[in-house]
Amino acid sequence: MLNDVNTITVRQTQFKPEKIKAHYTESTLMSHFLTALSMSFPQGERFFVETVRNVRNQIHDEQLQKDISGFIGQEAHHARAHEQFNQLVQSNDYHLKNFEKAYEQEMIRLRTLSQRRQLAATVALEHFTAMMAGYMLEYPNIMFKGLSENMKNLWLWHAVEEIEHKHVAFDVYQQVFANLAQRRRSMRTITVGFISSTIVMTSHLVWQDRKNTLYSPKQVLKNTQTLLGLTQMMWRLLPDYLAFYKASFHPSEIDQQDLLIKAKALLVR
Ligand SMILES: [Fe+2]
Numbered sequence: 001m002l003n004d005v006n007t008i009t010v011r012q013t014q015f016k017p018e019k020i021k022a023h024y025t026e027s028t029l030m031s032h033f034l035t036a037l038s039m040s041f042p043q044g045e046r047f048f049v050e051t052v053r054n055v056r057n058q059i060h061d062e063q064l065q066k067d068i069s070g071f072i073g074q075e076a077h078h079a080r081a082h083e084q085f086n087q088l089v090q091s092n093d094y095h096l097k098n099f100e101k102a103y104e105q106e107m108i109r110l111r112t113l114s115q116r117r118q119l120a121a122t123v124a125l126e127h128f129t130a131m132m133a134g135y136m137l138e139y140p141n142i143m144f145k146g147l148s149e150n151m152k153n154l155w156l157w158h159a160v161e162e163i164e165h166k167h168v169a170f171d172v173y174q175q176v177f178a179n180l181a182q183r184r185r186s187m188r189t190i191t192v193g194f195i196s197s198t199i200v201m202t203s204h205l206v207w208q209d210r211k212n213t214l215y216s217p218k219q220v221l222k223n224t225q226t227l228l229g230l231t232q233m234m235w236r237l238l239p240d241y242l243a244f245y246k247a248s249f250h251p252s253e254i255d256q257q258d259l260l261i262k263a264k265a266l267l268v269r
Pocket residue numbers: 045074075078079158162
């Protein structure tokens with residue numbers, strides 16, 4: 001059982017690219033938040049893969065080489081699935097096209113940095129994705145309420161695989177660079193960038209969909225609960241977030257194995 005849990009499995013997603021409504025969870029705000037995250041995935045995850053590939057030839061540990069292959073396979077599939085999702089959920093009056101362009105520019109800038117800084121950025125962002133994935137699996141009633149089976153196949157699948165490969169970029173960074181000061185510095189920069197861009201993108205989607213999100217009393221109530229839920233998420237994740245700054249930190253010290261076992265059982269095969 002332990003081996004199965006620790007394996008990085010590259011799965012085909014059962015998510016079917018079909019028309020997606022802007023609101024696919026019970027709360028419109030939660031849909032906008034998840035969509036904002038999804039918008040950043042395709043470019044972000046391709047960047048993660050590149051940063052690990054850049055230094056892969058310096059890894060001589062056989063198991064880590066295998067894990068890198070699993071990580072690359074999983075992230076490549078995620079990028080493709082979220083690209084499809086992003087195309088299907090957007091319309092003329094519901095989109096983040098300007099942000100996608102801004103992201104592109106940011107990725108070009110990131111690629112001019114040293115390989116160490118690029119990989120440190122990936123390590124920091126992978127910590128964020130693993131923390132949030134764990135939260136999604138632990139509190140599906142906050143994050144996934146009202147999600148259709150097809151949407152679950154996307155979000156649940158992605159969350160499971162993020163937890164499975166959460167140690168890979170970190171281990172590569174430790175074996176190649178092992179620079180603690182850079183790891184901490186990059187986490188501080190990434191924290192500001194990631195949180196502010198997610199808030200700004202979510203707010204843009206909320207504004208574009210203000211008729212359903214802000215002017216409907218029923219939704220205002222649900223969205224207030226969502227806002228409280230997201231604030232609670234930040235507080236609950238704070239200890240795991242702060243743990244990253246410890247010199248001895250390793251992603252596997254955050255135990256998400258039980259969650260992973262339960263979530264895998266729910267994945268449609
Ligand atoms: Fe991913």
